[in-house]
Amino acid sequence: MPDRDERTTPAWLRIPALLLVAFTATWFALAYSFSLNGEQPSWARPHPWVWWFANWEMFTLLDDYAAVVRGEALYDGGWVPIDLEALFPTKWESGPRYTRSDFYSDPTWMGTFGEATCHRLDRVPEKVRFHRIVWKKQLGVSSRPAPTGMRPRPLTEWTCGDEVQRPQGERL
Amino acid sequence: MGGGWAATRVAYALVCLWAHVPRVTRIADAYAADDMRFSRGPLWLDDFWCMTVPSATAVWATATTGLLGLLWGGRAAKPGLLTWLVASWLFMSAEALNIKAYDRLWTWIALGLVFAPIGERALHTKWRSPVARWLLLVLYCALYGSTGWLKLLEEPRWWTGEVLAYHLLHPWFGSFPIGVWVSDKAWLTAPMSWWTVIFEVVFPFLVFFRRLNPWLLFAGLLMHFGILSLMDVGPFSLIAVSAYPALLHPEVARGVWERWERFQATGRTGAPSAGEQEPDAAR
Structure with a gap:
């Protein structure tokens, strides 16, 4: 009691x-x-x-499309695919951070990401570029791995060595 | 009834440990990466201080120590809770990009725990101030109510099960084999969607009724178990249900404890005779 x-x-x-x-x-x-x-x-x-x-808006609206982000590096005039998941291994439940729409829609963050990609590669390329692969989900079919043969949608192209600015203006 | 706070404290500390401890493996890439410094809204720590691997590890260890203090209870509970709050947010501010719903949820629950009697022993024998429970009720009414009413008012395709079906196929949150299997079976996704929307919509109204309160929480438990089985939303479901013991109506909780004590007494000594029960009844 x-x-x-x-x-x-x-x-x-x-x-x-x-x-x-x-x-x-x-x-x-x-x-x-x-x-x-x-x-x-x-x-x-x-x-x-x-x-x-x-704000507790979670999984509220229909989301019948899936997307992944891919990268390529320019060496000697040719574009070579980059294994972004090996270069940036951290993943959350929502996937790698660069696959979030608010990330790849932000030019400042993508600049930082581009420069970091240049320097994490074994050999620094002339440029790196990123694109999105978007496809319609199909009920009953896993979205992993992404389907092949989809048209890439360009996101950002970054010249290695360009200056990166943080949101507050300080240069990295 | 204070016993709910003791159960919530232990469940919350264990779930947060489960969510926080593995973050140590991402320190070099996410929390101490000087080539990936980001600021976002109020999270501007990286503009002034980029953690190194040793300093980020120290902050991570401080947060872990706080959680262990909370788990231990007694005089360590409140200092542990506050240490966890400060250190974990310092840690997340270093990464800045992906503050998830469960990060916000455990922060709100921690705010409730700050006002709760979590440092006391033998809480199941005491009544305590309801302010902390009020805070949690406001939080859970907002959590379930806002997401439920948004679904109800903004997205009619929840009723066909279509929205849930496609979320089960998210490349990261979803795509579990069982979720993929469920996704094209409307006879499963539709009732699961109804369950979710109806539970979330009615929660803010029914949680206050003593008779309905435990059944409502049981319905929430089933919903979170479904999310846990079909999707990867991290520890969200576990964090959400960790505060359920404190949400249980105090009189219902008291009845549960009394039944448990009677069960223990009869288990140890056999069923008490009518004569043995009389002194209690008289008192």
């Missing part, structure tokens, strides 16, 4: 605790509202990241 009943929050903590619960609930509600209608209050527009931590 319970030996002591201490359900009551200490007096000094009651208001802060209630405010914290109310603040959290409001934050979640605003984030949900933004997910639903895409319109955010004017004060939040310069800071889109305020929603990220409270």
